[in-house]
Structures are given as C-alpha cells and as structure tokens.
Amino acid sequence: MKTIGYVIGEASPSYASFISKTIPKLGEYVVLEYDNKKVLGIVRSVIMGSISLSEDIHDPAIVEKIRSLEGKRDHYIKGIIKILGDVNSFEIPRTPPPPATEVKRADSYTLQQVFSKKEKGLRIGVLASNPEVPVYIDVNRMVSRHLAILAITGAGKSNTVAVISEGLLKLGGAALIFDMHSEYIDARFKNGEVNPIYPRLNPLNLHVSELLRLMNIDSKAYKQEYYFRKALNKTIQLINKGQVDRDQFFVALEKVLSKFIKSEEKRKDVGTILSVRNKLEALLDKYGSLMDLKAPPVVSQIKLGYVNVVDLGSLDEEACDVVVSHFLRTLLYSRKSYKSRGKGLPFPLFIVIEEAHILAPKDRTTLAKYWISRIAREGRKFGLGLCLVSQRPKALDPDTLSQANNMIVLRLVEPSDQRYVQQASETLSEDLLEQLSSLNIGEAIILGLMVRIPAIVKIDKFEGKLSGGDIDIVGEWKKCSDRFLEVEKMYNDVVEDW
Numbered sequence: 001m002k003t004i005g006y007v008i009g010e011a012s013p014s015y016a017s018f019i020s021k022t023i024p025k026l027g028e029y030v031v032l033e034y035d036n037k038k039v040l041g042i043v044r045s046v047i048m049g050s051i052s053l054s055e056d057i058h059d060p061a062i063v064e065k066i067r068s069l070e071g072k073r074d075h076y077i078k079g080i081i082k083i084l085g086d087v088n089s090f091e092i093p094r095t096p097p098p099p100a101t102e103v104k105r106a107d108s109y110t111l112q113q114v115f116s117k118k119e120k121g122l123r124i125g126v127l128a129s130n131p132e133v134p135v136y137i138d139v140n141r142m143v144s145r146h147l148a149i150l151a152i153t154g155a156g157k158s159n160t161v162a163v164i165s166e167g168l169l170k171l172g173g174a175a176l177i178f179d180m181h182s183e184y185i186d187a188r189f190k191n192g193e194v195n196p197i198y199p200r201l202n203p204l205n206l207h208v209s210e211l212l213r214l215m216n217i218d219s220k221a222y223k224q225e226y227y228f229r230k231a232l233n234k235t236i237q238l239i240n241k242g243q244v245d246r247d248q249f250f251v252a253l254e255k256v257l258s259k260f261i262k263s264e265e266k267r268k269d270v271g272t273i274l275s276v277r278n279k280l281e282a283l284l285d286k287y288g289s290l291m292d293l294k295a296p297p298v299v300s301q302i303k304l305g306y307v308n309v310v311d312l313g314s315l316d317e318e319a320c321d322v323v324v325s326h327f328l329r330t331l332l333y334s335r336k337s338y339k340s341r342g343k344g345l346p347f348p349l350f351i352v353i354e355e356a357h358i359l360a361p362k363d364r365t366t367l368a369k370y371w372i373s374r375i376a377r378e379g380r381k382f383g384l385g386l387c388l389v390s391q392r393p394k395a396l397d398p399d400t401l402s403q404a405n406n407m408i409v410l411r412l413v414e415p416s417d418q419r420y421v422q423q424a425s426e427t428l429s430e431d432l433l434e435q436l437s438s439l440n441i442g443e444a445i446i447l448g449l450m451v452r453i454p455a456i457v458k459i460d461k462f463e464g465k466l467s468g469g470d471i472d473i474v475g476e477w478k479k480c481s482d483r484f485l486e487v488e489k490m491y492n493d494v495v496e497d498w
C-alpha cells in the first residue's frame with residue numbers, strides 16, 4: 001500500500017490529522033497500522049495552504065515576488081481522517097494513532113475484506129470511491145433488523161428494491177412487494193420470476209375494523225359501528241348454523257340490517273341503521289371487484305423463490321390501507337402459528353412497503369400503520385423483515401422508522417428530512433449527513449448492522465426490466481402527433497374520394 005502522508009498534531013481514537021505528500025480525495029479510504037492493529041479510516045476533509053502566503057498579505061506584488069522565488073511548490077496539504085474501525089474486528093480502537101504513523105492508501109484487497117463478504121450476502125453495488133470493490137449486504141441482518149430506503153423522487157429507490165429482490169432470488173429467498181404504482185408487477189428478473197398477486201379479499205376473512213374502514217365508518221360514528229357489528233355477528237351466526245349459505249354473505253347482511261330497520265324496538269335509530277345499509281351498498285359499488293367470497297386466504301398465495309408482487313395500482317388509499325393491513329395481520333399470525341404449531345407460512349419473508357409515509361403516516365392513524373409497527377417490533381422473532389420506502393421521511397411514523405436498523409439513504413435534499421432521518425438512526429454521523437444532498441442518482445449512504453462500516457455506494461443498475469422510471473414526455477407527444485397526422489391524412493383521402 002502506498003504511503004500518502006503521516007499523522008501529525010493531536011489525534012483521538014476516532015479522528016486524526018495528517019500531512020500529505022499528494023492531494024488525497026475526499027472520501028478516500030486509508031489504512032493506519034499501530035498497536036499491532038490495521039485500522040481503516042476515511043478522509044473527511046482536505047485543505048491546502050501556504051506558510052509564506054499567509055492571509056495577512058495585502059499586496060499582490062508580494063505574491064508575485066514569492067512565486068518567482070519559490071515557484072509553485074510553496075504549499076502544504078493537510079487532512080482529517082475519521083477512524084472507522086479495525087479491519088478484522090470492526091471495532092473502533094481504544095487508543096489514538098501515535099504521531100508520525102504512516103497513512104496509506106487502502107488497497108482493493110483490504111477494502112474487499114471489509115465490504116465484500118459474500119457469504120449469506122447480496123451484492124448491492126460498488127464503493128463510490130473505489131468502483132473495483134463490490135459491496136455486499138448481510139441478508140440475515142437486513143431481514144431481521146428491517147430496512148428503510150429513503151430519498152427524493154427519481155434518486156433510485158425502486159431500482160434499489162429491484163436489485164435487492166434480485167439478490168434475494170439468487171439466494172432462493174422470497175420478497176413481498178406492495179406495489180402502489182404497478183411498477184414491479186411486470187418486472188423481469190434474471191434469477192427468478194414475479195408471482196403476481198391481484199388483491200382479492202374474502203370478506204369472511206376480513207377483520208371488522210377492515211370492513212368498517214372500507215365502509216367509511218370511523219370511530220366517531222359509534223352508533224353506526226354498533227349496528228354494523230351487531231348485524232355482522234348475527235349474519236355469521238346464521239352462516240355457522242347453516243341457515244345461510246356462505247356465498248350469500250352480503251345478501252344476508254343486508255337482510256339483517258333491513259330487519260333491524262323494521263323492528264319496533266330500534267325505531268329511534270332507524271336513521272343510523274339506514275346509513276349503515278347505504279354504506280354497505282356503497283362498499284359493494286366501490287369495492288365489489290376487490291371482494292370475493294371464494295378467495296383463498298392471502299397467505300396461501302405467497303411463494304418461496306419468487307418476488308411476490310401485490311398490485312395495488314388501481315386501488316384508492318383506503319383500499320390499499322385495508323389490503324396491506326389484511327396481508328400484514330394474517331402474515332404475522334401465520335408466522336406465529338408456524339413457529340408454535342407448525343401450521344402457517346413456512347418461510348421467512350422480506351416485505352417491501354412503497355410509499356410508506358402514506359401507509360404509516362406520522363400524524364394519522366391507519367390500519368396498516370398498526371400492523372407495520374407490530375411487525376417492526378415483533379417481526380424479528382418470526383422471520384418477517386420490513387423494508388420501508390419513502391420520498392417523504394419526515395411524514396413517516398417516527399417509532400416505525402426508528403425500528404429500521406438498516407438504512408439506504410440516496411439523495412435527500414431537504415434539511416428537515418435529513419435531520420429527521422438522523423434522529424431515527426444512531427449511525428448517521430454529521431459528516432455523512434452533509435453528503436446527502438450531493439449524491440448522484442443511484443448513489444447511497446448505507447448504514448446499519450447489514451454493513452460492517454457505513455459506506456457510500458454506487459448501487460448497481462437493475463439489469464432486468466422495471467416499468468416505473470421516467471416517461472419520455474416529448475417522445476410520447478411526438479408519437480401521438482405522428483399518429484394524429486396519419487389519421488388526418490386518411491380522413492382527407494376519404495373526403496377526396498367521396
């Protein structure tokens with residue numbers, strides 16, 4: 001390894017100043033050897049200065065004179081190194097590097113030792129500073145300690161999700177993506193396939209809170225809720241007794257409500273019960289295609305070795321909330337039941353939630369938020385990993401975000417978003433934070449237990465096909481106007497013939 005400088009002045013176990021022979025690059029990795037340790041550091045700041053050309057020179061003629069005497073050699077280069085940890089143990093050493101310790105440019109071999117551990121890992125990209133060094137993330141730690149992917153729109157979040165999914169396929173794993181914009185449903189992967197899941201919910205499997213949300217009965221409408229619950233219980237009783245066929249669930253529910261309306265004792269609440277019945281009809285109008293009395297339990301549709309994609313593209317926010325909540329609730333129960341009784345989903349799952357700030361918002365309650373936070377807290381024990389994806393981190397529920405022990409933060413510009421992310425993460429240091437707004441597309445800071453040391457990474461470009469991305473607006477206009485001209489010509493021809 002090439003020596004580029006020496007430690008000078010006062011050093012601490014985590015920072016050291018050095019004087020350099022060449023101009024080191026910001027973000028370059030260096031190695032310091034002391035106390036029988038090989039320690040990795042990163043160049044955090046570089047300054048170039050001059051003793052003879054000090055700041056209190058007020059006459060350019062003096063500079064010209066010194067220039068002619070000294071040439072251009074009159075300068076020094078100093079830098080500050082942040083010590084990242086021992087190359088083998090990844091612990092921060094307890095002692096500072098002594099003065100005159102050699103500062104060496106880290107070679108690829110050393111960097112690969114740190115960032116390229118392939119075992120149980122997936123390749124996410126390369127070091128931005130050293131593109132010859134691939135970066136692998138530890139999949140066990142990613143799934144068991146959750147992940148947040150945060151960045152402004154267009155910075156590369158969906159691409160990252162696709163690269164991770166491809167890596168999971170390669171390891172024979174399984175992902176479940178809640179696809180809010182139908183981006184992944186037609187994706188093509190090299191190591192496996194998409195298992196498309198078009199959400200069909202069996203109302204008999206829905207929780208009463210899920211039905212209430214779809215009917216737009218909120219918790220303040222307690223009388224409506226009371227009558228709905230009563231009617232639902234009665235209908236289920238009738239089904240259980242065999243007096244009503246399961247296929248007739250909605251018809252029976254409506255009949256029970258109509259009976260309530262006619263009954264003498266409930267006369268004073270007729271208005272309320274009528275509202276409930278109207279809301280039931282509205283539910284069938286609006287979400288009839290989502291409901292299917294023959295739909296199998298959602299968990300049975302999830303396959304190992306596939307990227308399972310739930311297509312939510314055509315659903316509104318309420319319906320997305322119900323679908324996600326229903327999947328997460330049943331998944332958590334299913335994994336718990338598998339662990340205790342051997343019945344349920346038999347494999348761990350990595351669950352990707354796009355638009356996480358809508359499903360788990362900071363200042364509103366949603367059904368999905370409750371189950372997202374439950375899985376964030378309990379998922380580790382049952383092999384359910386969450387991946388929260390968001391372009392508005394500060395609108396995300398802070399408790400849930402802080403459960404994500406791993407982060408991939410791509411370009412993030414707004415200072416309030418940056419601060420919010422920093423509060424949720426123990427490892428996003430001030431100097432890394434400063435880099436967030438200057439990252440290019442696809443460049444990310446990767447933090448947390450899934451990497452040994454925080455790193456700035458150029459994420460791989462997903463090689464398969466993804467249907468999101470940016471639309472070529474001008475191109476589409478041109479295509480349409482060409483077609484329009486064709487139609488116009490045809491029309492003119494016809495008119496002429498006539």
Ligand SMILES: Nc1ncnc2c1ncn2[C@@H]1O[C@H](COP(=O)(O)OP(=O)(O)O)[C@@H](O)[C@H]1O
Nearest residue numbers: 153154155156157158159442459460461469470
């Ligand atoms: N790592 C990368 N390398 C090259 N191009 C990328 C990378 N990440 C994203 N892109 C490109 O940038 C565009 C936006 O990426 P996307 O993942 O859809 O962003 P986001 O989901 O954050 O809005 C896409 O056209 C994509 O191909």
Ligand SMILES: [Mg+2]
Nearest residue numbers: 157158159468
């Ligand atoms: Mg996206």
